[in-house]
Amino acid sequence: MLDYSFMQNAIVVCVFISILCPCIGIFLVLRRYSMIGDTLSHASLAGVAMGLMVNQNPVLGAFVFTSICGALIEFLRTYFKKYTDLILSIVLSLSVGIAITIISSGKIHANADSFMFGSILTVTQLDMFMVIGLSLLSVLALIFLYNQMLYIAYDEEAAKIAGVKVRLINYVFSILVASAVSVSIRIVGVLVLSSMIALPVATALQLGKGFKATLVFSIVFSMVDIMLGLFLSYYLNVAPGGFTALVCVAVLILVLIFKRFLRARN
Amino acid sequence: MVKAENLSFSYNGLPPFILDDINLEIKDGEYVSVMGENGCGKTTLMKLILKFIKPTGGKIICSAKRIGYVPQRNDFSNSGFPITVYEALNSYRKLLKIKDKNEVVKNLELVGMTDFAGALMGTLSGGQSQKVLIARAIMGEPDLLVLDEPSTGVDINSQKEIYGFLKKINKEKGITVVSVEHNLEAAVSNSTQIYHLAGGKGHLCTPEQYAKEFLKSK
Numbered sequence: 001m002l003d004y005s006f007m008q009n010a011i012v013v014c015v016f017i018s019i020l021c022p023c024i025g026i027f028l029v030l031r032r033y034s035m036i037g038d039t040l041s042h043a044s045l046a047g048v049a050m051g052l053m054v055n056q057n058p059v060l061g062a063f064v065f066t067s068i069c070g071a072l073i074e075f076l077r078t079y080f081k082k083y084t085d086l087i088l089s090i091v092l093s094l095s096v097g098i099a100i101t102i103i104s105s106g107k108i109h110a111n112a113d114s115f116m117f118g119s120i121l122t123v124t125q126l127d128m129f130m131v132i133g134l135s136l137l138s139v140l141a142l143i144f145l146y147n148q149m150l151y152i153a154y155d156e157e158a159a160k161i162a163g164v165k166v167r168l169i170n171y172v173f174s175i176l177v178a179s180a181v182s183v184s185i186r187i188v189g190v191l192v193l194s195s196m197i198a199l200p201v202a203t204a205l206q207l208g209k210g211f212k213a214t215l216v217f218s219i220v221f222s223m224v225d226i227m228l229g230l231f232l233s234y235y236l237n238v239a240p241g242g243f244t245a246l247v248c249v250a251v252l253i254l255v256l257i258f259k260r261f262l263r264a265r266n
Numbered sequence: 267m268v269k270a271e272n273l274s275f276s277y278n279g280l281p282p283f284i285l286d287d288i289n290l291e292i293k294d295g296e297y298v299s300v301m302g303e304n305g306c307g308k309t310t311l312m313k314l315i316l317k318f319i320k321p322t323g324g325k326i327i328c329s330a331k332r333i334g335y336v337p338q339r340n341d342f343s344n345s346g347f348p349i350t351v352y353e354a355l356n357s358y359r360k361l362l363k364i365k366d367k368n369e370v371v372k373n374l375e376l377v378g379m380t381d382f383a384g385a386l387m388g389t390l391s392g393g394q395s396q397k398v399l400i401a402r403a404i405m406g407e408p409d410l411l412v413l414d415e416p417s418t419g420v421d422i423n424s425q426k427e428i429y430g431f432l433k434k435i436n437k438e439k440g441i442t443v444v445s446v447e448h449n450l451e452a453a454v455s456n457s458t459q460i461y462h463l464a465g466g467k468g469h470l471c472t473p474e475q476y477a478k479e480f481l482k483s484k
Contacts (some may be wrong), residue, residue, distance in 0.1 A: 030347060147357045154347050154354070157318065158402070161335045162361040210350035210386065 009123045010187060010230060010240075016135040017184045017196065018226045022204075022218035023142050024180040025197035027173065029205070030153045034198040036073060039088040040181045041193035043069035043095035047182065048115045048190075049102035058115065059130050062182035069095060070174030074167075118189030118241025131183040138179045145169060150211060187230070189241030199248035200225055206255050225251055267410055267442045268292040268315055272324035275310055279322050284310050286466035287324070292459075294409070297436045297443040299453035301476060302463035308446040309338070311463065312414055315444065330410035330442070332362075334403030336396070338414040338446075345388035351398050352383040355405065362406045373401040377431060393424025400428065404435060411435070413445040417452060425449070429456055450480065 002008065028034050044062035051061020069091050076087040103112050114122045142149070148169050151159035160166055181193060188196050204217035229244025236243065273288040284307040292298050300308045313319045314326050316335060355370040374380045377397040387395060396416060403411055416432070417425045429452045436443045436456075447453040453460055453473065460476040461468055471479065 147360045150349075150353075150357050151361060154344060154349055155337070157316075157337060158335060158358065159361070160318065161316065161333055162358060164361060205348060208386065209348060210353050210384075211348055212353065214348040 005125075006123060007234070009125060009128045011227075012128055013123055013131045013183075013187055014226045014230050015223070016131050017180075017187060018200075018222040019219055020135045020138055020180045021184060021196045022200045022222040023139060023215070024177050025201045026204075026211075026215050026218055027149055027153050028177065029198055029201045034194065035085070035088055036070075036177060037181065037197035038194035039073070039092045039095070040066050040069055040177055041185065041190045042092055042099070044178075044181050044185050044193075045112070045115060045190045046095040046098040046102070048185065049099045049108060049112055052108045052112060053102055057126065057130065058112075059127055059182055059186065062115075062185060063134065063178060065095075066178035066181050067175045070178045071171055074170050074174050114189075115185050116190050117239040118185070118187050118192070118244075119239065123186050127186055131186075134179045134183045138176050141172065141176055145172065149173060187240055188226075188244060189239065192241045192245040195245040195248050196222065196226065199245075199252055203248075203252045203255050206252075206259055221251060221255075267294050267296070267330060268326070268328050268444065270314075270324065270326045273314065273321050273326050274323035275307070275314060275319070276322050283322065283466050285314075285463075285468075288468055290461060290468065290470065292442065292444060294442055295436070295440045297433070297445075297456055297458045298461055298470075299445050299447040299457040299459075300461045300463060301447055301450075301453055301480075302468075306463045307466065308463055309414060311461075311468075312412055312444070312446050316412060328410065330408065332406055332408040332410075334405070334408035334411040334441075336399045336403045336411070336413040336416055338418055347388065349387050350383070351379065351385055351387060351390070354387055354398065355402050358402050359405055364406050369405060373405055374398075376404070377401045378427070391421070391424075392419035393421050393428070396420050396424065396428060400431065404441070407439065408441060410442045410444065413443070415446055415448055417447075417449045425452065432456065450477075 025037065028037055044066045047062035047065030048058040050065060051058035073087050073091055076090065077084060080087050102108065148159065148164045151162065151164060152166055152169060156166060184193055184196060200222035201218045203221045204214045207217055209217065225248045226244055229247045230240050233240040233243040268290070270288050270290040273285055274283045275285045276283045300311060302308055314321060315328055316333065352370060355373065359369050371380065374383060377400055379394065379397050379401060382390065382394060387398065390398065416428055420428065432443055433456050435441050454477050457473050459470050460473055461470050462476055462479060
Protein backbone atom coordinates (compact mmCIF):
# COMPACT_ATOMS: atom_id res chain seq x y z
CA MET A 1 0.00 0.00 0.00
CA LEU A 2 2.78 2.45 0.95
CA ASP A 3 4.53 1.76 -2.38
CA TYR A 4 1.89 3.72 -4.26
CA SER A 5 2.85 7.35 -4.76
CA PHE A 6 -0.78 8.53 -4.38
CA MET A 7 -0.87 6.83 -0.98
CA GLN A 8 2.39 8.51 0.07
CA ASN A 9 0.94 11.87 -0.96
CA ALA A 10 -2.26 11.09 0.92
CA ILE A 11 -0.37 10.21 4.12
CA VAL A 12 1.65 13.45 4.03
CA VAL A 13 -1.54 15.46 3.43
CA CYS A 14 -3.31 13.60 6.26
CA VAL A 15 -0.52 14.38 8.75
CA PHE A 16 -0.83 18.09 8.01
CA ILE A 17 -4.65 18.04 8.05
CA SER A 18 -4.66 16.21 11.38
CA ILE A 19 -2.56 18.98 12.92
CA LEU A 20 -4.30 21.91 11.26
CA CYS A 21 -7.97 20.95 11.69
CA PRO A 22 -7.99 20.62 15.51
CA CYS A 23 -5.78 23.72 15.88
CA ILE A 24 -8.55 25.69 14.16
CA GLY A 25 -11.34 23.50 15.50
CA ILE A 26 -10.57 24.09 19.17
CA PHE A 27 -11.23 27.83 18.78
CA LEU A 28 -14.37 27.25 16.70
CA VAL A 29 -15.79 24.73 19.17
CA LEU A 30 -15.01 26.84 22.24
CA ARG A 31 -16.53 29.94 20.64
CA ARG A 32 -19.64 27.84 19.83
CA TYR A 33 -18.95 28.36 16.12
CA SER A 34 -18.41 24.76 15.08
CA MET A 35 -21.11 25.08 12.39
CA ILE A 36 -18.93 27.68 10.63
CA GLY A 37 -16.72 24.75 9.62
CA ASP A 38 -19.72 23.13 7.95
CA THR A 39 -20.74 26.36 6.20
CA LEU A 40 -17.22 27.06 4.95
CA SER A 41 -16.73 23.50 3.75
CA HIS A 42 -19.81 24.00 1.56
CA ALA A 43 -18.38 27.36 0.50
CA SER A 44 -15.21 25.54 -0.55
CA LEU A 45 -17.26 23.43 -2.98
CA ALA A 46 -18.28 26.64 -4.76
CA GLY A 47 -14.58 27.62 -4.80
CA VAL A 48 -13.63 24.22 -6.24
CA ALA A 49 -16.30 24.59 -8.94
CA MET A 50 -15.06 28.08 -9.82
CA GLY A 51 -11.44 26.90 -9.89
CA LEU A 52 -12.29 24.02 -12.21
CA MET A 53 -14.41 26.28 -14.41
CA VAL A 54 -11.51 28.67 -15.07
CA ASN A 55 -8.97 25.81 -15.33
CA GLN A 56 -7.14 26.76 -12.14
CA ASN A 57 -6.11 24.58 -9.21
CA PRO A 58 -9.38 23.76 -7.39
CA VAL A 59 -7.69 23.82 -3.93
CA LEU A 60 -6.54 27.38 -4.64
CA GLY A 61 -10.05 28.26 -5.86
CA ALA A 62 -11.48 26.79 -2.66
CA PHE A 63 -9.02 28.75 -0.50
CA VAL A 64 -9.81 32.08 -2.19
CA PHE A 65 -13.60 31.70 -2.16
CA THR A 66 -13.70 30.21 1.36
CA SER A 67 -11.57 33.13 2.63
CA ILE A 68 -14.04 35.57 1.07
CA CYS A 69 -16.95 33.71 2.71
CA GLY A 70 -15.13 33.66 6.08
CA ALA A 71 -14.61 37.43 5.87
CA LEU A 72 -18.26 37.82 4.80
CA ILE A 73 -19.42 35.93 7.91
CA GLU A 74 -17.31 38.22 10.08
CA PHE A 75 -18.64 41.30 8.26
CA LEU A 76 -22.30 40.23 8.55
CA ARG A 77 -21.87 39.67 12.28
CA THR A 78 -22.22 43.45 12.73
CA TYR A 79 -25.66 43.37 11.07
CA PHE A 80 -27.03 40.19 12.65
CA LYS A 81 -25.72 40.49 16.21
CA LYS A 82 -28.64 38.63 17.74
CA TYR A 83 -29.05 36.05 14.96
CA THR A 84 -25.53 34.89 14.19
CA ASP A 85 -26.77 31.44 13.09
CA LEU A 86 -28.73 33.22 10.35
CA ILE A 87 -25.43 34.45 8.85
CA LEU A 88 -24.38 30.83 8.30
CA SER A 89 -27.64 30.12 6.45
CA ILE A 90 -27.07 33.15 4.21
CA VAL A 91 -23.47 32.19 3.32
CA LEU A 92 -24.46 28.53 2.94
CA SER A 93 -27.26 29.46 0.50
CA LEU A 94 -24.90 31.66 -1.51
CA SER A 95 -22.19 28.99 -1.70
CA VAL A 96 -24.39 25.99 -2.45
CA GLY A 97 -26.27 28.10 -5.00
CA ILE A 98 -23.03 28.99 -6.83
CA ALA A 99 -21.68 25.41 -6.62
CA ILE A 100 -24.83 23.73 -7.95
CA THR A 101 -25.29 26.34 -10.70
CA ILE A 102 -21.71 25.91 -11.98
CA ILE A 103 -21.65 22.11 -11.68
CA SER A 104 -25.06 21.70 -13.36
CA SER A 105 -24.16 24.11 -16.17
CA GLY A 106 -21.79 21.52 -17.65
CA LYS A 107 -18.94 24.04 -17.89
CA ILE A 108 -16.67 21.94 -15.70
CA HIS A 109 -14.58 19.42 -17.57
CA ALA A 110 -13.41 17.59 -14.45
CA ASN A 111 -14.95 15.51 -11.71
CA ALA A 112 -16.13 17.59 -8.75
CA ASP A 113 -17.57 14.53 -6.96
CA SER A 114 -14.19 13.61 -5.45
CA PHE A 115 -14.32 16.85 -3.47
CA MET A 116 -17.77 16.05 -2.13
CA PHE A 117 -16.82 12.66 -0.66
CA GLY A 118 -13.02 12.87 -0.45
CA SER A 119 -10.64 10.74 -2.44
CA ILE A 120 -7.10 9.43 -1.99
CA LEU A 121 -6.50 8.78 -5.68
CA THR A 122 -6.88 12.41 -6.75
CA VAL A 123 -4.23 13.89 -4.43
CA THR A 124 -1.50 15.18 -6.74
CA GLN A 125 2.01 16.27 -5.78
CA LEU A 126 1.03 19.89 -6.43
CA ASP A 127 -1.89 19.48 -4.01
CA MET A 128 0.50 18.02 -1.47
CA PHE A 129 2.88 20.99 -1.69
CA MET A 130 -0.05 23.41 -1.50
CA VAL A 131 -1.37 21.64 1.60
CA ILE A 132 2.07 21.74 3.23
CA GLY A 133 2.50 25.45 2.40
CA LEU A 134 -0.93 26.54 3.62
CA SER A 135 -0.70 24.35 6.72
CA LEU A 136 2.71 25.71 7.72
CA LEU A 137 1.53 29.29 7.19
CA SER A 138 -1.60 28.64 9.26
CA VAL A 139 0.25 26.91 12.10
CA LEU A 140 2.79 29.76 12.20
CA ALA A 141 -0.05 32.31 12.36
CA LEU A 142 -1.67 30.29 15.15
CA ILE A 143 1.57 30.17 17.15
CA PHE A 144 2.04 33.91 16.68
CA LEU A 145 -1.58 34.75 17.64
CA TYR A 146 -2.03 31.99 20.24
CA ASN A 147 -2.63 34.19 23.31
CA GLN A 148 -4.81 36.67 21.43
CA MET A 149 -7.02 33.94 20.00
CA LEU A 150 -7.18 32.09 23.30
CA TYR A 151 -8.43 35.23 25.06
CA ILE A 152 -10.90 36.18 22.32
CA ALA A 153 -12.40 32.69 22.74
CA TYR A 154 -12.25 32.71 26.54
CA ASP A 155 -13.10 36.29 27.49
CA GLU A 156 -13.50 38.73 24.63
CA GLU A 157 -14.02 41.78 26.89
CA ALA A 158 -10.80 41.08 28.80
CA ALA A 159 -9.02 40.68 25.46
CA LYS A 160 -10.28 44.11 24.35
CA ILE A 161 -9.08 45.70 27.59
CA ALA A 162 -5.66 44.12 27.13
CA GLY A 163 -5.48 45.89 23.77
CA VAL A 164 -6.17 42.93 21.48
CA LYS A 165 -7.50 44.02 18.09
CA VAL A 166 -10.43 41.61 18.26
CA ARG A 167 -12.03 42.51 14.92
CA LEU A 168 -8.76 42.24 12.97
CA ILE A 169 -7.85 38.92 14.54
CA ASN A 170 -11.34 37.58 13.82
CA TYR A 171 -10.76 38.36 10.13
CA VAL A 172 -7.33 36.68 10.23
CA PHE A 173 -8.93 33.70 11.95
CA SER A 174 -11.61 33.39 9.25
CA ILE A 175 -8.80 33.13 6.67
CA LEU A 176 -7.14 30.43 8.80
CA VAL A 177 -10.41 28.50 8.86
CA ALA A 178 -10.66 28.90 5.09
CA SER A 179 -7.13 27.56 4.77
CA ALA A 180 -7.87 24.51 6.95
CA VAL A 181 -11.05 23.78 5.02
CA SER A 182 -9.54 24.11 1.57
CA VAL A 183 -6.52 21.93 2.30
CA SER A 184 -8.68 19.21 3.84
CA ILE A 185 -11.40 18.76 1.23
CA ARG A 186 -9.30 16.64 -1.16
CA ILE A 187 -9.05 13.80 1.36
CA VAL A 188 -11.94 14.29 3.76
CA GLY A 189 -14.48 15.75 1.36
CA VAL A 190 -16.83 18.69 1.71
CA LEU A 191 -19.68 16.75 3.31
CA VAL A 192 -17.84 15.45 6.37
CA LEU A 193 -15.17 18.09 6.86
CA SER A 194 -16.88 19.62 9.89
CA SER A 195 -16.44 16.28 11.69
CA MET A 196 -12.66 16.63 11.35
CA ILE A 197 -12.85 20.14 12.76
CA ALA A 198 -15.17 19.45 15.68
CA LEU A 199 -14.98 15.77 16.73
CA PRO A 200 -11.31 15.39 17.79
CA VAL A 201 -11.80 18.55 19.92
CA ALA A 202 -15.08 17.18 21.34
CA THR A 203 -13.20 13.98 22.26
CA ALA A 204 -10.29 15.85 23.89
CA LEU A 205 -12.71 18.02 25.90
CA GLN A 206 -13.94 14.86 27.63
CA LEU A 207 -10.54 14.54 29.35
CA GLY A 208 -11.14 17.70 31.43
CA LYS A 209 -7.67 19.19 30.94
CA GLY A 210 -6.39 22.75 30.52
CA PHE A 211 -6.26 24.53 27.16
CA LYS A 212 -2.80 23.47 25.99
CA ALA A 213 -3.35 19.84 27.02
CA THR A 214 -6.77 19.82 25.32
CA LEU A 215 -5.16 21.16 22.13
CA VAL A 216 -2.42 18.49 22.22
CA PHE A 217 -4.97 15.71 22.82
CA SER A 218 -7.15 17.10 20.00
CA ILE A 219 -4.20 16.73 17.63
CA VAL A 220 -3.49 13.19 18.91
CA PHE A 221 -7.13 12.13 18.44
CA SER A 222 -7.22 13.83 15.06
CA MET A 223 -4.14 11.87 13.90
CA VAL A 224 -5.61 8.61 15.15
CA ASP A 225 -8.97 9.35 13.48
CA ILE A 226 -7.63 10.38 10.10
CA MET A 227 -4.91 7.71 9.81
CA LEU A 228 -7.28 4.92 10.83
CA GLY A 229 -9.87 6.38 8.44
CA LEU A 230 -7.33 6.52 5.61
CA PHE A 231 -5.91 3.00 6.02
CA LEU A 232 -9.23 1.29 6.70
CA SER A 233 -10.97 3.06 3.80
CA TYR A 234 -8.15 1.85 1.52
CA TYR A 235 -8.70 -1.79 2.50
CA LEU A 236 -12.49 -1.49 2.52
CA ASN A 237 -12.42 0.39 -0.80
CA VAL A 238 -14.71 3.19 0.41
CA ALA A 239 -14.38 7.01 0.38
CA PRO A 240 -11.92 8.10 3.11
CA GLY A 241 -14.03 11.12 4.18
CA GLY A 242 -17.09 9.17 5.22
CA PHE A 243 -15.08 6.46 6.93
CA THR A 244 -12.93 9.00 8.81
CA ALA A 245 -16.14 10.60 10.12
CA LEU A 246 -17.24 7.17 11.38
CA VAL A 247 -13.87 6.63 13.08
CA CYS A 248 -14.15 10.11 14.72
CA VAL A 249 -17.53 9.19 16.19
CA ALA A 250 -16.28 5.73 17.27
CA VAL A 251 -13.24 7.22 19.09
CA LEU A 252 -15.49 9.76 20.82
CA ILE A 253 -17.85 7.00 21.99
CA LEU A 254 -14.89 4.92 23.23
CA VAL A 255 -13.54 7.86 25.24
CA LEU A 256 -17.02 8.52 26.71
CA ILE A 257 -17.35 4.85 27.74
CA PHE A 258 -13.82 4.84 29.21
CA LYS A 259 -14.59 8.01 31.15
CA ARG A 260 -17.80 6.51 32.52
CA PHE A 261 -15.94 3.34 33.46
CA LEU A 262 -13.27 5.34 35.32
CA ARG A 263 -15.93 7.38 37.13
CA ALA A 264 -17.80 4.22 38.19
CA ARG A 265 -14.55 2.70 39.46
CA ASN A 266 -13.73 5.74 41.56
CA MET B 267 -9.07 59.64 36.12
CA VAL B 268 -12.60 59.43 34.65
CA LYS B 269 -14.59 62.42 33.46
CA ALA B 270 -18.04 62.35 31.87
CA GLU B 271 -19.53 65.50 30.36
CA ASN B 272 -23.20 65.65 29.36
CA LEU B 273 -23.05 61.91 28.78
CA SER B 274 -26.16 60.27 27.32
CA PHE B 275 -26.78 56.76 26.14
CA SER B 276 -29.53 54.62 24.69
CA TYR B 277 -29.05 51.37 22.80
CA ASN B 278 -31.01 52.52 19.71
CA GLY B 279 -29.62 56.06 19.79
CA LEU B 280 -33.07 57.56 20.48
CA PRO B 281 -34.80 58.77 23.67
CA PRO B 282 -35.61 57.63 26.30
CA PHE B 283 -31.98 57.53 27.44
CA ILE B 284 -30.70 55.00 29.97
CA LEU B 285 -28.14 57.63 30.98
CA ASP B 286 -29.35 61.18 30.46
CA ASP B 287 -26.96 64.14 30.52
CA ILE B 288 -24.60 62.69 33.10
CA ASN B 289 -21.71 64.71 34.52
CA LEU B 290 -19.21 62.84 36.64
CA GLU B 291 -15.62 63.21 37.75
CA ILE B 292 -13.68 60.46 39.49
CA LYS B 293 -10.30 61.64 40.76
CA ASP B 294 -7.11 59.56 41.00
CA GLY B 295 -6.95 57.23 44.01
CA GLU B 296 -10.67 57.31 44.76
CA TYR B 297 -12.86 54.28 45.49
CA VAL B 298 -16.24 54.95 43.88
CA SER B 299 -19.16 52.55 44.07
CA VAL B 300 -21.91 52.98 41.49
CA MET B 301 -25.26 52.22 43.14
CA GLY B 302 -28.87 52.19 42.02
CA GLU B 303 -31.86 50.00 41.29
CA ASN B 304 -31.72 47.20 38.71
CA GLY B 305 -31.80 48.57 35.15
CA CYS B 306 -30.81 52.12 36.17
CA GLY B 307 -27.74 52.03 33.90
CA LYS B 308 -24.92 51.05 36.27
CA THR B 309 -23.43 48.43 33.95
CA THR B 310 -24.02 50.71 30.94
CA LEU B 311 -21.97 53.43 32.64
CA MET B 312 -19.23 50.88 33.32
CA LYS B 313 -19.23 49.78 29.66
CA LEU B 314 -18.90 53.41 28.60
CA ILE B 315 -15.92 53.90 30.93
CA LEU B 316 -14.32 50.77 29.44
CA LYS B 317 -15.15 51.95 25.88
CA PHE B 318 -17.08 48.74 25.12
CA ILE B 319 -19.87 51.02 23.80
CA LYS B 320 -19.91 54.57 22.45
CA PRO B 321 -21.93 57.41 23.99
CA THR B 322 -25.09 58.57 22.21
CA GLY B 323 -24.35 62.12 23.33
CA GLY B 324 -21.67 63.98 25.29
CA LYS B 325 -18.30 62.45 26.04
CA ILE B 326 -16.43 60.33 28.55
CA ILE B 327 -12.68 60.59 29.06
CA CYS B 328 -10.59 58.02 30.88
CA SER B 329 -6.95 58.95 31.46
CA ALA B 330 -5.88 55.54 32.85
CA LYS B 331 -2.83 54.07 31.15
CA ARG B 332 -3.76 50.56 32.20
CA ILE B 333 -7.22 49.36 33.20
CA GLY B 334 -8.03 46.21 35.14
CA TYR B 335 -11.51 44.75 34.74
CA VAL B 336 -13.42 42.20 36.77
CA PRO B 337 -16.60 41.08 34.95
CA GLN B 338 -19.81 40.09 36.64
CA ARG B 339 -19.80 36.35 37.35
CA ASN B 340 -23.26 35.83 35.81
CA ASP B 341 -22.09 37.37 32.53
CA PHE B 342 -18.83 35.48 32.66
CA SER B 343 -20.39 32.03 32.57
CA ASN B 344 -17.70 30.44 30.42
CA SER B 345 -17.38 27.68 33.01
CA GLY B 346 -16.99 24.85 30.48
CA PHE B 347 -13.91 26.43 28.93
CA PRO B 348 -10.87 24.14 29.36
CA ILE B 349 -8.41 26.57 30.93
CA THR B 350 -6.42 26.34 34.15
CA VAL B 351 -6.00 29.26 36.55
CA TYR B 352 -2.32 29.52 35.59
CA GLU B 353 -3.09 29.46 31.84
CA ALA B 354 -5.76 32.18 32.23
CA LEU B 355 -3.33 34.47 34.04
CA ASN B 356 -0.20 33.63 32.09
CA SER B 357 -1.83 34.24 28.70
CA TYR B 358 -3.15 37.55 29.98
CA ARG B 359 0.35 38.46 31.19
CA LYS B 360 1.64 37.83 27.68
CA LEU B 361 -1.14 39.97 26.16
CA LEU B 362 -0.10 42.82 28.44
CA LYS B 363 3.52 42.23 27.34
CA ILE B 364 4.68 41.80 30.95
CA LYS B 365 8.01 39.99 30.76
CA ASP B 366 8.29 38.95 34.41
CA LYS B 367 6.98 35.36 34.56
CA ASN B 368 6.71 35.60 38.37
CA GLU B 369 3.89 38.13 38.00
CA VAL B 370 1.35 35.29 37.78
CA VAL B 371 2.47 33.53 40.97
CA LYS B 372 2.92 36.87 42.73
CA ASN B 373 -0.67 37.94 41.96
CA LEU B 374 -2.08 34.53 42.91
CA GLU B 375 -0.26 34.85 46.23
CA LEU B 376 -1.81 38.28 46.80
CA VAL B 377 -5.33 36.85 46.56
CA GLY B 378 -4.43 33.60 48.35
CA MET B 379 -5.00 31.34 45.34
CA THR B 380 -1.51 29.86 44.77
CA ASP B 381 -2.70 26.32 45.55
CA PHE B 382 -5.26 26.52 42.75
CA ALA B 383 -2.83 27.38 39.93
CA GLY B 384 -3.35 24.01 38.23
CA ALA B 385 -7.14 23.88 38.74
CA LEU B 386 -9.58 24.38 35.88
CA MET B 387 -11.35 27.75 36.08
CA GLY B 388 -14.72 26.02 35.71
CA THR B 389 -14.16 23.94 38.86
CA LEU B 390 -13.67 26.95 41.18
CA SER B 391 -16.33 28.26 43.58
CA GLY B 392 -17.81 31.74 43.14
CA GLY B 393 -15.41 33.32 45.63
CA GLN B 394 -12.38 31.51 44.25
CA SER B 395 -13.04 32.46 40.64
CA GLN B 396 -13.69 36.07 41.64
CA LYS B 397 -10.30 36.14 43.41
CA VAL B 398 -8.60 34.78 40.28
CA LEU B 399 -10.33 37.41 38.13
CA ILE B 400 -9.10 40.09 40.55
CA ALA B 401 -5.57 38.63 40.37
CA ARG B 402 -5.82 38.91 36.58
CA ALA B 403 -7.20 42.45 36.72
CA ILE B 404 -4.39 43.78 38.92
CA MET B 405 -1.72 42.33 36.66
CA GLY B 406 0.81 44.98 35.70
CA GLU B 407 -0.54 47.31 38.42
CA PRO B 408 -3.36 49.15 36.62
CA ASP B 409 -4.16 52.74 37.54
CA LEU B 410 -7.89 52.03 37.30
CA LEU B 411 -9.71 48.91 38.46
CA VAL B 412 -13.30 48.48 37.26
CA LEU B 413 -15.49 45.81 38.83
CA ASP B 414 -19.02 44.72 37.95
CA GLU B 415 -20.84 43.51 41.07
CA PRO B 416 -17.85 41.67 42.61
CA SER B 417 -19.91 40.00 45.35
CA THR B 418 -22.45 38.29 43.06
CA GLY B 419 -22.48 34.54 43.76
CA VAL B 420 -19.75 34.89 46.40
CA ASP B 421 -20.07 33.54 49.97
CA ILE B 422 -19.86 35.93 52.95
CA ASN B 423 -16.31 35.00 53.99
CA SER B 424 -14.94 35.42 50.48
CA GLN B 425 -16.83 38.72 50.17
CA LYS B 426 -15.01 40.02 53.25
CA GLU B 427 -11.65 38.90 51.85
CA ILE B 428 -12.35 40.43 48.43
CA TYR B 429 -13.54 43.81 49.74
CA GLY B 430 -10.67 43.90 52.25
CA PHE B 431 -8.23 43.30 49.42
CA LEU B 432 -9.82 45.96 47.20
CA LYS B 433 -9.67 48.51 50.01
CA LYS B 434 -6.04 47.58 50.65
CA ILE B 435 -4.84 48.02 47.05
CA ASN B 436 -6.82 51.26 46.81
CA LYS B 437 -5.12 52.68 49.89
CA GLU B 438 -1.64 51.21 49.62
CA LYS B 439 -1.09 51.24 45.86
CA GLY B 440 -3.32 54.19 45.02
CA ILE B 441 -5.27 52.21 42.42
CA THR B 442 -8.51 54.02 41.57
CA VAL B 443 -11.47 51.65 42.03
CA VAL B 444 -14.83 51.97 40.28
CA SER B 445 -17.19 49.23 41.38
CA VAL B 446 -20.75 48.66 40.19
CA GLU B 447 -22.39 47.51 43.40
CA HIS B 448 -25.57 46.07 44.81
CA ASN B 449 -23.90 45.30 48.13
CA LEU B 450 -24.87 48.29 50.31
CA GLU B 451 -22.72 47.34 53.30
CA ALA B 452 -19.58 46.91 51.20
CA ALA B 453 -20.22 50.10 49.26
CA VAL B 454 -20.79 52.23 52.36
CA SER B 455 -17.82 50.83 54.30
CA ASN B 456 -15.29 50.78 51.43
CA SER B 457 -16.05 53.72 49.17
CA THR B 458 -14.66 57.22 49.36
CA GLN B 459 -17.66 58.31 47.27
CA ILE B 460 -20.82 56.73 45.91
CA TYR B 461 -22.31 57.55 42.53
CA HIS B 462 -26.07 57.22 42.91
CA LEU B 463 -27.91 56.52 39.64
CA ALA B 464 -31.69 56.80 39.32
CA GLY B 465 -33.97 57.59 36.38
CA GLY B 466 -31.08 58.15 34.00
CA LYS B 467 -29.58 60.86 36.23
CA GLY B 468 -26.81 60.53 38.77
CA HIS B 469 -24.89 62.36 41.47
CA LEU B 470 -21.83 61.78 43.62
CA CYS B 471 -22.31 61.66 47.37
CA THR B 472 -20.53 60.49 50.49
CA PRO B 473 -21.30 56.95 51.74
CA GLU B 474 -23.17 58.49 54.71
CA GLN B 475 -25.31 60.65 52.43
CA TYR B 476 -26.08 57.66 50.25
CA ALA B 477 -27.10 55.56 53.25
CA LYS B 478 -29.58 58.30 54.20
CA GLU B 479 -30.91 58.55 50.62
CA PHE B 480 -31.28 54.78 50.51
CA LEU B 481 -33.18 54.58 53.80
CA LYS B 482 -35.43 57.49 52.76
CA SER B 483 -36.33 55.77 49.49
CA LYS B 484 -37.38 52.55 51.26
